[in-house]
Amino acid sequence: MSSKLGVNGTKRALAPPSPSPSNASNASHGTPSKRQKRADAANRIRDHATPTPAAAAAASQSTNFGGEMMTQLTYAVEFLKAKGEPKTFADILNHLTMQHHSEEMQSKFVKYLRRHHQINFLPETEPVPKSVPAWRHGKYEFRAKIPGVVDKTSLLQYLQNKTDASKLDVKDLKDGWPDCDQAIRELESIHKILVVRTKKDGHAKYIWRDQQELFNKVDPEFQVQWQRVKLPAPDDMNKKLISVGIKPASEDPQLKVKETTKGKQKRKPNRTTKKVTNTHMQHLLKDYSHLKRG
Known part of the structure; x- marks a missing residue:
């Protein structure tokens, strides 16, 4: 530490230099700078937006499960359609090689099966052991657009x-x-x-x-002659039929009656009576031509 001589010749210690802003911000107990505040805020936002590894794995598993169920459901519909008879849930699982999936996944897949518009669920008609879960009961069959028509x-x-x-x-x-x-x-x-x-x-x-x-059998020769007859174009068909005195089947008789009735209607004359307001001048409007001298 440097020193200077005082007024009476004694040495006087100088005051230590004031800390710089950078040094103050880096102090362990000092107030953080604006730059440090912005960095901390950015870190908090990043940590909040980025999911944890567990959350990311759960979201990925949920997406994969939904996609797999839709694919397996399509295969299940094709399987039931090809067999043409009711099948148990165990038969469907064995065909799709899903028998080793977890109970939770299998129970969710049952809900997809029972809600599908091309699958009929047939409940059990005989008693089932209590040890078998309820969602494993029943059979499934393909639901055709025209059901029951197979012969x-x-x-x-x-x-x-x-x-x-x-x-x-x-x-x-x-x-x-x-x-x-x-x-x-x-x-x-x-x-x-x-x-x-x-x-x-x-x-x-x-x-x-x-x-x-x-049914009446038609002679083949007549069929050939019939096919040789050339018909007029659809736009000219009505004119051709009318020209030979035949009424076209496409003509609606009700429309013709309506057109005839509409043509006969006459417009009613407008006979509205006008109100006379200048009654005090009516004597001036009289006809005096008969009094005219020759």
């Missing part, structure tokens, strides 16, 4: 019970009866169903019920 008899019965003349889509029929093509050909050959086929491949597309007793 020619059930197909004819389904068409008979229809309350309208709408078509039956073969694509929907194959959802529960994949190999129905041969049965469709047999029923069509004996005139029990009407079939519309694709022009390119000749595959059955739509089906209606037919009446076998109304």
